[in-house]
Amino acid sequence: MEHDLVVFVPGLLGSRLVRDGRDLWGEAGDALLGSRPSPAALADLALPPGLGDEPPEDRFRVTADGLTTAPDSMPGLLSCMGHPGIRAALGDPVDGQYVPFAYDWRLSHRLVAARLKERVERELTRWTERVDAHHPGRPDDPKVVLVCHSTGGLAGRYYLECLGGRETARTLVTLGTPHQGVPRAVRFLTGHAVGDGADARALGEVLRDFALTLPSVAQLLPYDDAVRVTGKSRPRRLDDRRYPVPGLPSEAVADAFSFHRRFHAAREAHRRTDAGGRLPYDVYCLGSTAHPTLRTVGLSSDGRHLAAQSDGFGPGDGTVPRDSAVAEWALRDPADMLWTDARHADLAGTEALGGKLIAIRKGAAVTANLAGDARITLHAPSEAVAGRPFEASVLGVNLADRRPRVVMRRIGTRAGDEVVFARDTAGRFRAELTGGPGKWMVEARVERPNGADRKVVTLYTA
Known part of the structure; x- marks a missing residue:
């Protein structure tokens, strides 16, 4: 409802x-890509091993001082376009009604959910005291x-179902949320973030060691x-002990599955007491099906x-694969899903x-959105070797x-070189691009x- 408190929760890389006073991820990305990859580039952001759901000690702590406003990426995992226009997309709520929740995206989602609970409860109390000045004829007290x-x-969903947030929530909107996880995380955490060749191996190993913290x-x-598994007829879960993924720590798998199981257990417990099994808040999910997305990870037959x-x-x-973007725990009918043709990084745009x-x-x-004749789709690699076309x-x-x-154009700059697509013999429009190490915006x-x-597109040093 228009009188409710609106809280925006960004994802990985969505908070600065x-x-x-130093932008740690911005500095780390430049250092990581500007020369031969080295763990030293990420040392200021790495956490102590085995942190779990606890907050880090002072020497590992950072401040999340706001939402990111410029595009960025974690090579081999995901990108974020920043959120400079999210308040306008929300209908430009009045001052005090909109809360951007910036947080340390390195930490456990359980810990983040607990901090979200504290922030929402504080902000909802504050907004409830002020709402009469803006919505005197409201039908009920504001929710979230x-x-x-x-x-x-x-x-967000953990806060609602596991930490009591459902009692004051009006609506949950998820934009490209990986409700079932992302297979790309498997490759990322095994050192195959940006590919399997010799050029990518060093960067993949540095990213793996960092991400495991x-x-x-x-x-x-x-x-x-x-x-x-090659030769097997059906896909398997990561916790299948007969075929553990080589190089993937078992404790990482155990934590991921524990996180999901705790949420689903809480949801099922509530389902038994909710009237008609229905959630006390509405859920809307926006996802995309327009781009090739890693759905499964392959293993050799042995x-x-x-x-x-x-x-x-x-x-x-x-x-995020199509199926993972669907909040099957909340939507009674798959037809309730909202689809667009945007990329993951653009879904909050x-x-x-x-x-x-x-x-x-x-x-x-x-x-749902329907793409019109104006819509085009750009295909380009997420990562490539700097200096090579x-x-x-x-x-x-x-x-x-x-x-x-x-x-x-290089991210952080306004101007860039324009190249006209050439039509090949098969009728496809192609262009050959190249650039130095760093993060680039490629726009068709x-x-x-x-x-x-x-x-x-991230270009790394071979």
Whole structure:
């Protein structure tokens, strides 16, 4: 309802982490990609081993001083476009009614959920004392509309079902939340984040060692049947002891499964006492099916080797598979799912959301997005070797008449070089791009009608 408190919970990379005024992840990314990968680049962000659900000691602590506003990525896992326009997408709530919940995204989602509970209770009390000045004719006391992007939804749902948040919640909105985890986390935590070749191995190992200290990344491991063993007819779960994934610590798997089981157990307990088994709050889920997304991880027939990342793809948002984006614990009918064609990093953006969040706050009907003729889709690798050409291509309607081109610019800069897509013998529009080490924004554009699609591409030193 329009008088409710609106709380936005970002996902991994969605909050800016600082210490002594330094943007730690921004510095780490530049150092990691600018030379041969070294663990020293991530030393200021690594947590002590075995932290679990506890807060870190003072020397490991950081301050989350606000939402990120610029695009960024964790190579091989996910990207975030930042959230400069999220308040406008929410219908521009009045001062005091909108709460951006910035937090340390390295920590366990259980700990984040507990901190979210404290913040929401404090802010709801404050807003309840002020709401009469803005909504004197309201039908009831204000509750909470919780809007969660990506992994923020894991903390959000845990807060609601495990920590009592359901008592004051009006609505939960998840935007690309991996309700069943992401198979990419398996590759990330086994040193295969950016590929299997010699060029990528050093970076993958540094990212693995860093990520194994972060409880939040382990809790992204898939909870469903996400492992395929060569020669076996059915996929298996990560906790299948007959085929443990080589290089994946068993304690990481145990923590991920414990996290999901605790949530589902709480939900089932509530289901038995909820009237008609219905949740006391509404749930809306937005996901995407327009981009190839890793759905399963392959093992050799003897289970000793991780297969190359060449198959196991299905529809999704490029990070979260279609099925994982569905909150099956809440939606009574799969048709209630809201679909768009945006990428994972863009799902909290105005274009993907359209007027959905505004309609939700007004209690109006919410429908799925339908891509029109203006929509185009950019295909480019998420990671590539700096200084070596990589290919970008674009798909869309009537491209030959719409001057398709691509602009590549380093993140943090405004200008970039424009390259016109060339049509090959098969009728596909392609361009060859190259750049130095770092994080780049690659954006495809067309005219008549105007359209655009963009992607963060990380270029690393071989």
